[in-house]
Amino acid sequence: MNTKFIFVTGGVVSSLGKGIISASVGKLLQARGYRVTIQKFDPYINIDPGTLNPYEHGECYVTADGMETDLDLGHYERFTGIHTTRGNSVTTGRIYKAVIDKERRGDYLGKTIQVVPHITDEIKHRMRRLDDTQQYDFIITEVGGTIGDIESAPFMEAIRQLRWELGRDAINLHLTYVPYLRAAGELKTKPTQHSVKEMQSMGIQPDILVLRTELHLEDGILQKVASFCNVDRDCVVQSEDLPSIYEVPVNMQRQGLDAAILRKMGMPVGETPALGPWRHFLTLQQELTKVVRVGLVGKYDLQDAYKSIRESLSIAGIYNRVKVKLEFVNSEEITEENVAEKLAGMDGVLVCPGFGQRGIEGKIVAAHYTRTHGIPTFGICLGMQMMVIEFARNVLGLSDANSREMNAETNHPVIDIMESQKNLAQMGGTMRLGAYACQLVQGSRVLQAYAGQAAGDAESPTVISERHRHRYEFNNDYRTQYEQNGMDCVGINPESDLVEIVEVKQHPWYIGTQFHPEYTTTVLNPHPLFLDFVKTISQ
């Protein structure tokens, strides 16, 4: 069979959840036995989202092969369990850079370089590139932004051309919004009609429409949208607000979205898959009664800034039969005087990743408080580094211990930059990124946690692989001192000998990871450390 392409676009307003719809479509097709991948094209000029402040686009997600990407790739992986790669995330900046580099090399032989055809050709090339591996039956391409944005226009032109070239092997799924006007007591389809008209003016006729709505849409409305927009009635579905994003695939399946896609592409529809484990997960989620509270100590008070951590905790909670209530605690406001009050009633604390000075002293104070009060604590990346600094200052007696990132002159850089990283002036693309191996130490809590997840044969994994995104490292010069005083280095990179995990044994749960375990949690495969952390706090 030829590879099939599904282009997902959005209209009317942003934040409708194109990523969730793309991930849901991926999930449903995968459940039918198809090999699926999902890629994201973002119309901004940044080369990648790595240098973006989380307030701009939420967290930066990292793929196993070390690409810093949009957070939607996290949804794709959590929903489908697929591993995305560098090829799954493309920005306008990267497209232009590729074209300009080619121009400088003289590859265009003196031609005038234009948006059409050179930029659009580069977009088309990258939209099809994952197909080179012949690994996929379906390639779902989500295009960021909203129809009508100036930035999106070259992407729309590329989609128009590809649809023309690929015929039935390519379709467009357009996600729009049906607002409810309270004063009139009516649901309005006009914005959707306009959005579809706008697409038609660009030469693209949507095949499938998904209508985002806060209230249930009666059949008459769907019928009206279908006939006004030249779309088959069975190709118009609604995506109502649901209590959990993980209910979206089931809701889409109930309305036959995957069947409509297959019909449109001339493929056999067959039986509807049962989605057993997925439904089991939803049932568990709906049955939760017990609540545990986790303090998220970080500096960004924004849902999306720690997206994968939030999802990892709540998924781990569901498997532990508890609802994890996440409470953001601004690390910039934590002081020794108020820490007890700020963390009062927390069953556990997660010290968040991050970059730069702001809020780090608050993280250190929090780590001190939770270590000395037996409160289960999970430190991730910068969070782990702050646990290490706190331990140096308060247990090892190195009162000016710090990370070289925060104080280049410190006498005790317990977190330091590696030799090979020194002298790098550029910010983008200079980090340790992507998956690295980590050897777990016998007798450690983390080994037990990972082993607890090992499948039936009980062969516990002593070497794991986890994703990184940082410049600074635990300084091995201090390793013996830490171990002699109760903070053990229990995860070690077998090639570089870098410390990847620390834990304090004399504590109910005090573990810091230099890597980001949150990137590899999926709905059907929750991460062992999150499971173990939540298990501890829910007992």
Ligand code: GLN
């Ligand atoms: N700023 C720290 C470093 O670069 C930690 C990064 C992070 O938390 N992702 O090492």
